[in-house]
Amino acid sequence: MSTDWWPAEVVQHDRRSPDIAVFRCRTFQPLPFRAGQHVPIECPYLPWRSASYSIANAPRLDQVLEFHVRAPARPLPGPDGRIGPADPRVSAALVHRLKLGDTLRLGAPRGSLTLDPYSRRxxxxxxxxxxxxxxxxxxxxxxxxxxxxxxxxxxxxxxxxxxxxxxxxxxxxxxxxxxxxxxxxxxxxxxxxxxxxxxxxxxxxxxxxxxxxxxxxxxxxxxxxxxxxxxxxxxxx
Incomplete structure (x- = not known):
């Protein structure tokens, strides 16, 4: 099944410091990605707003994904007075408001920070x-x-x-x-x-x-x- 967004249920949320959280979520359908890639995340507390975060694990059969998020000290608007599509308030919500059972929406994986399959260095x-x-x-x-x-x-x-x-x-x-x-x-x-x-x-x-x-x-x-x-x-x- 092809899709632009993958719903995922939060199964663990751990505050590691006042501004950093490590959380895990499980997708309902397989999300194909390579280790080192990132995905946009939309959370239920800021509908239609998303920001991109790197996946902190390699693909697993259980479809669990781990993310590390730091909340900004203060989400500042851009020069035009608006906050852009990569909204720092998403990070604040993922750190301070996210809880077990919440459903996130994950976008398609992107990024080229992947292992060179030909290198042996x-x-x-x-x-x-x-x-x-x-x-x-x-x-x-x-x-x-x-x-x-x-x-x-x-x-x-x-x-x-x-x-x-x-x-x-x-x-x-x-x-x-x-x-x-x-x-x-x-x-x-x-x-x-x-x-x-x-x-x-x-x-x-x-x-x-x-x-x-x-x-x-x-x-x-x-x-x-x-x-x-x-x-x-x-x-x-």
Whole structure:
């Protein structure tokens, strides 16, 4: 059955900090997507308004999808006085108002932050904030078949509470010896460049647009070829 929207029931909602929530929902019909992609979400508290969020897991048989959302400090209108279609109030509703049993509408998957099927290089993931979601999805996909590639995940945040998914990541690293997680209260671009050089690695960068642009710029200054850097920058990811 083809559709432009997939209804999904909220089956778990976990506030990890005052402004961050991790929630899961289950679609009633299969939603075909690839790890690393994002979908627009419409919630019942703001009908006809949507914003895009990265899926935080690889495809699963149970049709459950995980999302990481940060509520903005204050949803500001644009220059014309209106809030655009990627409405930051959607994030606020998903963090502060969403509850078990609510029905969301998910749009068609988009995005190209997906694994290169031909590369056998080691990988470096550099997420910022809730940009952790696509990195987590890609690592879950790799966990199903990887045996030879070393994977590094860098988490640089200003505050301890911003390491909101620490337990899940530590469990993942405990199961897979090829995964190394580096955390520090530091700028993530400084963190990853300080651990270089990276002569032959694939990079996956995700998070807010300004942060992603800075990370990509720093990687270029370290002479990482642009062909080996994949990134996705959502205004609300």
């Amino acid at each position: 080691d990988l470096v993931f550099v997420p910022a904030g809730t940009g952790l979601a696509p990195a987590k999805a890609l690592i879950e996909e790799l966990s199903r078949f990887n045996r030879t590639r070393w994977i590094h995940l860098f988490r640089g945040e200003r505050d301890d509470r911003d390491f909101y998914d620490r337990r899940a990541l530590d469990l993942l690293a405990g199961r897979h010896p090829w995964l190394t997680i580096v955390r520090a209260k530091a700028d993530v671009a400084d963190l990853v460049t300080a651990h270089g050089p990276w002569p032959d690695h694939d990079f996956y960068v995700s998070g807010p647009p300004a942060t992603v642009a800075e990370i990509v710029r720093r990687l270029e200054s370290c002479r990482v070829p642009t062909a080996r850097v994949r990134y996705d920058a959502l205004n609300l990811c």
